[in-house]
Amino acid sequence: MKSKQYILGVLTALLFASCSNDEKVVLKYADEGDSGNPNPITQTLKEKAKFKIGAAVKMKDLQNEANYKNAVLKHYNQITAEFEMKMASIWTSSTAYNYTAADYLVGFAQDNKMEVHGHTLVWYDSFPEWFKKAQYDSIAFEAKVKVYITDVVGRYKGKVKSWDVVNEVFADGGAMRNETVINSLFKDPIGFYGRCFRYAKAADPDAKLFYNDYSVVLDAGKRASIKKMVARFKANGVPIDGLGDQFHYATDTNRQTMKTGFTDLASTGLLIHISELDIKVNTGKSDSYVFNDVENQKQAETYKYITTMYEELPQTQKFAISTWGVTDKYTWLTSFWHSKEYPLLLDADYNKKPAYQGFLDGLK
Ligand code: XIL
Helix, strand or coil: CHHHHHHHHHHHHHHHHCCCCCCCCCCCCCCCCCCCCCCCCCCCHHHHCCCEEEEEECHHHHHHCHHHHHHHHHHCCEEEECCCCCHHHHEEECCEECCHHHHHHHHHHHHCCCEEEEEEEEEHHHCCHHHHHHCCCHHHHHHHHHHHHHHHHHHCCCCCCEEEEEECCECCCCCECCCCHHHHHCCCHHHHHHHHHHHHHHHCCCCEEEEEECCCCCCHHHHHHHHHHHHHHHHHCCCCCEEEECCEEECCCCHHHHHHHHHHHHCCCCEEEEEEEEEECCCCCCCCCCCCHHHHHHHHHHHHHHHHHHHCCCHHHEEEEEECCCECCCCCHHHHCCCCCCCCCECCCCCECHHHHHHHHHCC
16 A cells, blocks of 8 residues: 555656756655655654644644654654633632643643643633633733733743734734724723733743744734734833744645745744644535645745744744644644644655655755
8 A cells, every 4th residue: 555655646747857946845745664764754753843833733633543642752842732722721610720720731731741832821812711701800800810811821931832822813814803802891802911911921030931822923013013013022021932824725826925024024023833733635625626746835835834834033033843643534724724624744544745745845
């Protein structure tokens, strides 16, 4: 089976060898067991990269599936909880926290000498129902959030290396999101968010603190708003260390736009985190979509482009590239995008995809 795949890979690679595209990736389906491959992949992502390689993981998959757990351990050296460290998961009532899954994940990382990226302290989409219903005024609201940040960041002090303090504040185009309760409560929402960074810093002075959002490198308006916020934070001594762009992009995402935006983002001088990377292939959301070799190749090239671009950052601004998931078997996109979607680096059987090789080829 594998040698068949390999021959297919070589054929497709030959097909693509005729185009003079410098993002070209030679397809390799092999893993270590493939003795017939003259060009075996010898390094894992985490072995090659000089920065952290992360994955969003779920406790239940780590507990229930040995292959999943082994893949995480083999390829990655940082984890993010896919949902278990969000406010709605931890803050179960005004007087209770549920740390079961968060503790498990932090313990798993410690046992295996991995870093944890905390995601996320303040996100409009993950305010618990009880909190939204409580209808606090701005003073009471902020006091509660301060206690939450202090408790959670304090609990994992020294264990969670970095936090997305604030997630997704700006709408497409750069205006403040209007669906968040914070906008109706606070005259100056950015001021509130800045204080959230201060609360986190006070609870763990060594944690790296991030603002995280999506489409940052594509959406010039959103990026301008983020840069303005960062400038204000810097001017007022708000402790922000880095910016995350989620990178939920696709094989047809315009690469030049991506690069221009990435360079602009890097001009802030902050750490840059590619925080939730996955690359959609079924861009037309087609029910008859087939993820064939040509599609694999496109995806591999996109990954290669992204890691190559990331490596062009000054060394001091590199933080991590984290994929939003581990295997195509489990990806949020099958429910949030289309059931036929294959956005990650390992296939459903935990084999390395051409995308893995593309990612690896882009690393220095
Ligand atoms: C998603 C998770 O993957 C899903 O499992 C969950 O149900 C909803 O959230 N941006 C973010 C992430 O910052 O927290 C989101 O994660 C994906 C979009």
